[in-house]
Each structure stands twice: as structure tokens, then as C-alpha cells.
Amino acid sequence: MTFLQTVIAFLAALAVLVVVHELGHYWVARWCGVKVLRFSVGMGKIVWSRRFGPDQTEWAISMLPLGGYVKMLDAREQDVSTLPPAELKREFTSQSVWKRIAIVAAGPLANFLLAIAVFAGLYSYGVPEPATRIRAMPESSAAYQAGLRGGELITAVNGETVRAWSDLRWKLTQLALEKAPARLDVQRPNPASPGSTFVDTVTVRLDGLVTEDLEGDFLAKLGLDLARPKPVLGKIMPDGPAMQAGLREGDLIHKVGDITVTDGLAFVELIRASSGKPLQITGVHANGQPFDITVTPESYSKGEQTIGRIKAEVPLAPEMITTSDAPVAAVAKAVTKTWDTSVLTLKMLGKMLIGEVSWKNITGPITIADYAGQTARIGIISYLTFIAFISISLGVMNLLPIPVLDGGLLLYYSLELLTGRALPERVGEIAQRAGVGILMTLMAVAVFNDIVRLMS
Incomplete structure (x- = not known):
């Protein structure tokens, strides 16, 4: 069932992206007076088609879904030698270079507009996300050395407001690529006035990150992680180690052995790492009575790993906020998000070319399908966000100046504007072959990376 969901989610996303991209070309071609003979979703042999409209355009579905x-x-x-003059006027190559540029550019532009529409809808509707409150971090981390201790709420990065964890990660990703320091405005508890807060500013250095860090959870490398709830026990399972030792629902854990437990996640990590080992747990019952109890986590096999568990629920959900914007502000935010994502994609590609970022970051259809399935199972908001990001990537990739892509054609027409004459046909043929070679190489790298990810 999971595999089927993944396939359906992938094909649905791909169909939306392809249809939107090609409709961009179609609509602008019609607007420019060019006759469209066929609109195909998919490549290769046609498996279904119908003709509609005054031009009897063939609308088709082809065998290969990519x-x-x-x-x-x-x-x-x-x-076209036998066509009447009225039809010849609607031939593509006879159009002005500006019309040809508009028709070719309309496909990637449609992908960017789709992303803007999706983001604007999500921002206007309201998206529940983790807040930017951080948990305690190791003393050796860059965040600790900057003066953070855990429990602070990050409100801005280099003067730009952040409200959700995804905003914080996005801003820091952009700065990390430039190896620029991050100036964080943080809201801290005010020790002089219990219950109140004050805003402080700290600077976290990002130049200690290496390329491999950016390919994973680089925030954890900096010591930044989501704050978790206090280590308060939830439901206690019958006949488990927790119940047998006398732990109760609502118990607040203070220490495990000599280790002070800072939050629920820290408590879970200690339990998981202590399979079959007696643990001295101290804390306070819900009625205020302190306790000192010995618990031995039972062993539990998870794949090839053996972990400990005491059969007690521990709430781990981070603090959540729902951010929503007025329609105009949502559109402006969506445009900014689409632009920033496009620029970041180009920067990543540039750093790949000069060797600063690994080519392992190139993903192919297998990984994209996997992400489609995962986000679809999480919920409609995650799935729509996935579609928006893939639509931006598709728009950016199509604008690259590689022959056979829209960007290659735009390069030809730009040269035609500069020189006053079309690119020689022989040069175009050579460039087409080179473009196909480049695309096949990129596809081979992408599929290889996909297979390595699956195997690992």
C-alpha cells in the first residue's frame, strides 16, 4: 500500500507540474498567434488522444510519464510549402524573436507562478509549524559559544523576522552557503523579573561548517535543535518496567543517575541507550511527593539495533505556532520565497561546478518519488509544499543555458537579438547533441545517487 501511495503521489505531482509547464507554452503560443498542433502529457508513443478547439489541436497522453x-x-x-498564406503566418519560426522568447520562457514562468500560487495559498490559510524555541546544546557547539543556553526563542536572523523553525533553517542555510555569521535576536527569560522576558542579540559563527555538514542536519552541528517539553510521563503501559518500578502518569523526571534531565527527548535518549541496565531515576510525583526509583529498561529490537524501553509515554511534540498572512502579504511572501529558492538553487549548482558542494545533492526520479510519497502521507500541506519546491526546481533547471532545454533556446534567441541573424543550423545541431549528452550525464548521476541512497 505504501508503494502504491508513493507511485500515485509521484505521478499526480508530475502530471500537475508537466501540465502547468506545457500550458505556459500553449497559452502564450496561442496569444502570439502560433498554431499548436499537439499538447502531450508524457513522451514517446501516444496512448490516447482527442482533438479540440478551432485549430483541432490534438490533446494526448503518451507512454513515458516523464x-x-x-x-x-x-x-x-x-x-509548410503547401499551406495558404494565412496559415504560414502562424508558423513558429516566422514569428519575431521577441514572440519566440515569450513562448519559450512561458513554460518555466508557469512553474514559478504555480509555486507562488501554492505558497500564497498556504501562507494565507495558515501553516502549523514548530516555533523557533531551542533546546539546551553541548558546550562545544557554536551556539553555546555564542552565548545561547537553551529555552531562548529566536525572533530574527540578521534583522529579518523569523516566526517558524522552517524560516530559521532557511535563513541559516543561505548564510551557511556564504559562510557569513548569523546575528540572532533571541528572547530570554528575565532573571530580574520572573515571568518576563528581554531581547538579546548573539552572533553564531557558521564558517566552521564544512560542505558535508550542509548535506545533512547542519543546525544540529551548530547546536541548534527544537526545544522539547519537560520530561513528564504520560500514559504508563501495564506490566512494563515503568509500572513495575512504581512510576506514575504525571511524574516529572529530574535525574537519571547523576545526569540532569533537561527535557523529554533527553530522557528518552537515556532510556534507549540503557537496554538491560538498572537506572536510578529521581523526580517528583504529580502530587508533589519526591521519588527515587530504580528502573531496568527492557531490550527491544528495532531493525538491527537493540534499544531500551520502559513502556511509558513521554510527550515530545515541540511548541507549535500557526502563521497566517493577509492575502496581499501572503502573495508578497510567496514571491520572495520563490525568488530566494531559485537563487539558492542556482548557488548550489554553481558550488557543485567548482567543487564546494558534492554532486550527491543531485536527485533523480526515485528520490523525488520517495519524497512525494512521504509528504503525501504526512498531509496535504506538506505535499503541496513539496510540489511548490519541485515546481521551482523544474523552472530553474529549464532555464539553464543547455541546448534542448528552454534555457538553451533562450540563449539562441538572445544571440539572434545581438547579432541580428539566426544561429546557423549546423551549429544548432552540434549544440543539440552536446545538450543531450549533458542531460544524459546529469540523469545518470541522479539515478546513481538515488540507488546509493536506497542501498544506504
Whole structure:
């Protein structure tokens, strides 16, 4: 069932992205007066088609689900010598260079507009996300050395307001790529006035991160992690180690042995690491009575790993907030998000070319399908966010100046504007072959990376 959900989620996302991209080409081609012969979702052999509209455009579904195309009346591909003058005027290559640029650029532009629409809808609706409150960190971490201790709420990065954990991660990702320091505004408890807070500013250095850190959870490398609830026990399972030792629902854990427990996650980690080992646990019952109890976590096999458990629930959900914006503000925020994501994608590609970022970051259809399935199972908000990011990636990739992509065609037409004449046909053929070679190489790298991820 999980595999089927993944396939359906992947194909649905791909269909939306391809249709939107090709509709961009189609609509602008029609607006420019160019005749569209076929609109195909998928590549290769046509498995279904129907003709609609005044031009009897063929709307088709083709066998290979990766991609799609819009086929226009084009003298390079069809014999137009017998067509009447009115039809010849609608041939693609006879259009002005500006119209051809508009038609080609419309596909990637449609992908960016889709991302903006999705983000704007989500921002306007309201997205529940973890707040930017952080948990205690190791003394050796960059966050601790900057003056953070845990429990603070980060409110801004380099003067830009952040409200959700995803905002914080995004801002720090951009700074980490530039190895620029992060100036964090943090809200701290005021020791001079219990119950009140004050805002302080600390600077976290990011130049200690290496390329491999950016490929994983680099925030953890800095010592930044989501704050967790206090270590208060929830439901106690019958006949488990916790119940047998006398632990009760509502117990607040203070220490495990000599280790002070800072939050629920720290308590869970200690239990998991202590399979079959007696643990001295001290704390306070819900009625205020202190306790000192010995618990021996039972062994539990999870895959190839053996962990300890005491059969007691420990709430771990972080503090959540729901952020929503007015429609105009949501659209502005969506445009900024789409622009920033596009720029970051280009920066990552540039750093791959000069060797600063690993080519392992290139993903192919297998990984994308996996992410589609995962986000679909999490919920509609995660799935829509996934579609928006993939739509941006598709738009950026299509604008790269590689022959056979939209960006390659835009490069040809830009040169035509500069030189006043079209690119020689022989040069175009050579460039097309080179472009196919580049794309096949990138696809091979992407599929190889996908297989390595699956195996690991």
C-alpha cells in the first residue's frame, strides 16, 4: 500500500507540474498567434488522444510519464510549402524573436507562478509549524559559544523576522552557503523579573561548517535543535518496567543517575541507550511527593539495533505556532520565497561546478518519488509544499543555458537579438547533441545517487 501511495503521489505531482509547464507554452503560443498542433502529457508513443478547439489541436497522453511537450506549426519539422498564406503566418519560426522568447520562457514562468500560487495559498490559510524555541546544546557547539543556553526563542536572523523553525533553517542555510555569521535576536527569560522576558542579540559563527555538514542536519552541528517539553510521563503501559518500578502518569523526571534531565527527548535518549541496565531515576510525583526509583529498561529490537524501553509515554511534540498572512502579504511572501529558492538553487549548482558542494545533492526520479510519497502521507500541506519546491526546481533547471532545454533556446534567441541573424543550423545541431549528452550525464548521476541512497 505504501508503494502504491508513493507511485500515485509521484505521478499526480508530475502530471500537475508537466501540465502547468506545457500550458505556459500553449497559452502564450496561442496569444502570439502560433498554431499548436499537439499538447502531450508524457513522451514517446501516444496512448490516447482527442482533438479540440478551432485549430483541432490534438490533446494526448503518451507512454513515458516523464515530461511532456507542445508541438507547434514549425517549418523545421513539417512541410509548410503547401499551406495558404494565412496559415504560414502562424508558423513558429516566422514569428519575431521577441514572440519566440515569450513562448519559450512561458513554460518555466508557469512553474514559478504555480509555486507562488501554492505558497500564497498556504501562507494565507495558515501553516502549523514548530516555533523557533531551542533546546539546551553541548558546550562545544557554536551556539553555546555564542552565548545561547537553551529555552531562548529566536525572533530574527540578521534583522529579518523569523516566526517558524522552517524560516530559521532557511535563513541559516543561505548564510551557511556564504559562510557569513548569523546575528540572532533571541528572547530570554528575565532573571530580574520572573515571568518576563528581554531581547538579546548573539552572533553564531557558521564558517566552521564544512560542505558535508550542509548535506545533512547542519543546525544540529551548530547546536541548534527544537526545544522539547519537560520530561513528564504520560500514559504508563501495564506490566512494563515503568509500572513495575512504581512510576506514575504525571511524574516529572529530574535525574537519571547523576545526569540532569533537561527535557523529554533527553530522557528518552537515556532510556534507549540503557537496554538491560538498572537506572536510578529521581523526580517528583504529580502530587508533589519526591521519588527515587530504580528502573531496568527492557531490550527491544528495532531493525538491527537493540534499544531500551520502559513502556511509558513521554510527550515530545515541540511548541507549535500557526502563521497566517493577509492575502496581499501572503502573495508578497510567496514571491520572495520563490525568488530566494531559485537563487539558492542556482548557488548550489554553481558550488557543485567548482567543487564546494558534492554532486550527491543531485536527485533523480526515485528520490523525488520517495519524497512525494512521504509528504503525501504526512498531509496535504506538506505535499503541496513539496510540489511548490519541485515546481521551482523544474523552472530553474529549464532555464539553464543547455541546448534542448528552454534555457538553451533562450540563449539562441538572445544571440539572434545581438547579432541580428539566426544561429546557423549546423551549429544548432552540434549544440543539440552536446545538450543531450549533458542531460544524459546529469540523469545518470541522479539515478546513481538515488540507488546509493536506497542501498544506504
